[in-house]
Amino acid sequence: MTAGSGAAPEVLEELNRLRSSIDNMDAALVHLLAERFKITQRVGELKATHGLPPADPEREARQIARLRALAADARLDPEFAEKFLTFVVAEVVRHHEAIASERPLAGSPVDGRG
Numbered sequence: 333m334t335a336g337s338g339a340a341p342e343v344l345e346e347l348n349r350l351r352s353s354i355d356n357m358d359a360a361l362v363h364l365l366a367e368r369f370k371i372t373q374r375v376g377e378l379k380a381t382h383g384l385p386p387a388d389p390e391r392e393a394r395q396i397a398r399l400r401a402l403a404a405d406a407r408l409d410p411e412f413a414e415k416f417l418t419f420v421v422a423e424v425v426r427h428h429e430a431i432a433s434e435r436p437l438a439g440s441p442v443d444g445r446g
């Protein structure tokens with residue numbers, strides 16, 4: 333059964349209005365994430381070039397604490413905010429590791445500059 337079938341027309345209109353806002357927010361989230369990944373791509377290249385480790389657990393701990401506080405203020409479940417950040421950062425670290433495995437270190441004989 334389709335959501336809302338059999339419901340009054342005004343209920344279906346309200347459902348459609350709400351869904352339209354959800355679609356806008358989902359689009360905004362995708363664009364925000366795409367911009368975040370563009371920046372982390374540059375971070376990954378910087379780290380790989382200079383031999384820095386892909387993950388920084390202390391930075392992550394500070395980000396989690398900050399996001400949990402922001403979530404609580406915004407009445408979003410802090411557990412959910414932490415899970416979301418952890419999920420995103422795990423993907424970023426995976427990208428960082430891939431970049432590091434492809435890219436020579438700055439100053440190494442194969443970096444093309446030495």
Ligand SMILES: O=C(O)C(=O)C[C@]1(C(=O)O)C=C[C@@H](O)C=C1
Nearest residue numbers: 372375387388389391392421424
């Ligand atoms: O800030 C960094 O060092 C990053 O590589 C970015 C980032 C993030 O996505 O926010 C990813 C991995 C690190 O463990 C911490 C943070």
